[in-house]
Amino acid sequence: MPVPLPYARPAALLALLLSSTLLGGCLLQQNKPQWAMASAKNEQQQTTLVFRYLKGLPPGFATAEQPVKITIDWKYQSANGMPDTATSTRMSEMEKLLEPLVNSWGFATLALVSTGQGDKQWIYYAKSEEGFFSRMNQALAGLPRLPLEIQAEQEPGWDSYKDFISGLHK
Numbered sequence: 001m002p003v004p005l006p007y008a009r010p011a012a013l014l015a016l017l018l019s020s021t022l023l024g025g026c027l028l029q030q031n032k033p034q035w036a037m038a039s040a041k042n043e044q045q046q047t048t049l050v051f052r053y054l055k056g057l058p059p060g061f062a063t064a065e066q067p068v069k070i071t072i073d074w075k076y077q078s079a080n081g082m083p084d085t086a087t088s089t090r091m092s093e094m095e096k097l098l099e100p101l102v103n104s105w106g107f108a109t110l111a112l113v114s115t116g117q118g119d120k121q122w123i124y125y126a127k128s129e130e131g132f133f134s135r136m137n138q139a140l141a142g143l144p145r146l147p148l149e150i151q152a153e154q155e156p157g158w159d160s161y162k163d164f165i166s167g168l169h170k
Contacts, residue, residue, distance in 0.1 A: 033109070038168055042117070047081040049116035053164060054109070066109055066125040067156035070132050073149040074120045081117045091120055094146060101135040108132055111161040125158055 038051045057063070074091060076083050083091060095110075102108040108126035115121075126132040129152040140146065 045081075045117070047117050049114050050082075051115075051164070052113040054111045054161070063125065063158040064156045066107075066127055066158075067154055068126045068129050068132065069153050069155035069158075069160060070108070070124040070126055070129070071151045071153075072122040072124070073151075074147055075149070076118055076120070076147075078118055082115065083120060090146070094140065094143070095122065097139045097143075098136060101139045102126065102132055107135070111158065112164055123160060125155070125161070 034055045035052050036055045040049045076087050078084065102124060108124050110122060110124050112123040
């Protein structure tokens with residue numbers, strides 16, 4: 001019997017960078033994902049987007065083996081554009097639950113996370129859409145339904161991730 005996919009709903013992608021400032025980062029060690037941070041300020045709206053992104057890929061890592069880009073959006077209400085403490089905690093819990101099932105160098109990789117302007121967005125690259133949603137449903141089975149919008153599309157070259165990295169001002 002197929003696993004139902006309650007979180008599989010289309011969503012529009014956000015424009016990721018207005019301008020960015022590199023805040024920090026580190027190199028990959030022992031094929032373990034390492035993260036860096038950046039921010040982008042929207043002067044007109046007086047808001048900031050904060051990005052956490054995969055600093056690099058291990059030698060020999062073939063992005064084409066994870067050709068499906070999965071974009072998860074969690075929209076929230078906020079006066080300052082950032083999630084409140086309770087919402088932020090729920091978001092972190094969700095990400096931690098997904099990590100062992102989908103965020104590995106084998107099946108899927110979390111490449112980019114953005115937070116701000118009333119939206120948190122995770123970009124994963126996975127071997128298959130169906131496999132990702134099956135694992136996601138397993139991981140989140142014990143939680144109440146979350147306010148997620150999800151989009152899946154073929155992107156074997158990891159173009160969104162690479163465009164983000166190339167747009168950073170170093």
